[in-house]
Amino acid sequence: MSILPGRRQLEEVRSTNRALLLALARDLRVTTCPALAERSGLSRATAYVIVDELQRAGVLVEAGAGKSNGGRRPQLLRFAPRARFAVGVEMGERDLHTVLTDLDGTVLHRDVAVAQGTTPEPVLAAATASIARLVSRVPRQHVLGVGFAAPGLVDIESGVVHTAVGYEWGEVPLAALLGERTGFPVSVANRSKAAALGEYYSGAGVGARLLVYVYVGRGIAAGIVRDGTLDAGVNSSAGEIGHITIEPAGNLCDCGNRGCLHTLAAGAVLIAQARAQLRQEGGALLRERCGGTPERLTTVQLAEAARDGDDVARSVVQASGRYLGIAAASVINLFNPDRLILGGPLAAAGPVFLDAVREEARRRALAVPFSAVQICPSALGSDAGAIGAAALVLGHASDLLLQD
Ligand SMILES: [Zn+2]
Incomplete structure (x- = not known):
């Protein structure tokens, strides 16, 4: 077995570093590349490569010159939350509640739809239509993906709903089915778990x-x-x-x-x-x-x-x-x-x-x-599940935004 890291491990490290810098930039709102390097503990060279990627994606934009620490004045960088969007769908007890959020998890538009039944087919049809209505409001290529907060026991890794008592769902490959219909990467989680993530991302759990x-x-x-x-x-x-x-x-x-x-x-x-x-x-x-x-x-x-x-x-x-x-x-x-x-x-x-x-x-x-x-x-009330579903996508925004 080789002791040198393989390509996969290197890509994982880069992905983790990118997520770290994006989260820092989101917290700091306006920052500089040296400040991001210092706060993250990454080398300046590594930080520059990632900042360059984020700038090319439009997530960080130049915002004038900052204060000098003796040398050249560093370039200020502003976090641009509306550079990308995520869609979150919650399957509620009666209806589908769908939101379009920015990178902060702030709801920009919402849509409520009633599915013509609780079996997978009408729910998928209603969700697909809701998602299309919301996506049409922004440039499609700027939508990172779709998160779905489902009832029941959901395998987060595979996006399969094992069982949902009261809805008679069994082994539904929801992420794959909704991905095929919408053309977006889809993440699925149980709705209470998604809501927990939503509260962490932009609610009472920040x-x-x-x-x-x-x-x-x-x-x-x-x-x-x-x-x-x-x-x-x-x-x-x-x-x-x-x-x-x-x-x-x-x-x-x-x-x-x-x-x-x-x-x-x-x-x-x-x-x-x-x-x-x-x-x-x-x-x-x-x-x-x-x-x-x-x-x-x-x-x-x-x-x-x-x-x-x-x-x-x-x-x-x-x-x-x-x-x-x-x-x-x-x-x-x-x-x-x-x-x-x-x-x-x-x-x-x-x-x-x-x-x-x-x-x-x-x-x-x-x-x-x-x-x-x-x-x-x-703090998010009845939006918690849908925002949390969007947060499933936003959680790996740093990888998704390079897949344009
Ligand atoms: Zn019980």
Whole structure:
């Protein structure tokens, strides 16, 4: 075996260095080549080669002369976020939510489409049409790629959706199928994992070292981002917090186990509890929100009524928050994160939900890991999954922008 690095290893090093300089330039906004070399620890020669590539791609543009440190005044370089774009699609519970972002992950345009069914074919058709509408708004060659945030268990490496309960998807090669139809490179991840990445990239998780994002809606699932990289476990299935056992002899869960967090704190259970309470008394506001028909009550209506002070909605949402806090305490003890972000419809209830989670987690987690964590709401709200899908593309923007 040769001890000299092969071509592949050299290309990997160059790719890592390029990603590092691009991330630095994005953080610094205006910089110089010597400053990028110094901050990155790369040699000036290496930094010059990469800066030249980024300038040719239009991602760094000249912006006058900087201050001299004795010698010639260095060229100032400005990061140009609109030099390239990414598309992110989230397959939501009812519709497809698609965004076009710049290199900062800032949403420039959005599109909402309803697929004519939940099997792969109508979802692919609706996604392809949405993507085409958004891409038509910018030069096509400046679009780096498409990210797709899918429900279920997704293999991030291959872009295959193994299973998506409730959608009856099995072994769908989504990245390949959507790539064929759109002509773009496609990355796929589970939607909670994508949302975690979105929050890290441009939401409530900016600067976090170890971030755990928990989606609470019809289901409960988490995504983990460590040092800016999605940590999805050995077969892309880390983060299934909804199936942590809370009550060993509890109700049967879709997964076959009993007493999972999902059976105690997720959308359908909360709706059932609220409906049962509405049959008795109280809940005037909640009753009004669902048009006097508890059978039509949605998780979003429940969360909003809790936020606006409805007694029935508050008690149901707080109970969910307490169960979530029990699971959060384990997550905090196990991972020692610095940020725990709560997203999805339930988080939209605001402090009534968040305070219940915080209080229960504080009571149950060990003091040292708890002291390091900030428990906060999602900053991206219902855009988190779609922006996160775009962030799947932006994460390797430095490689994609050289493939023009
Ligand atoms: Zn379960």
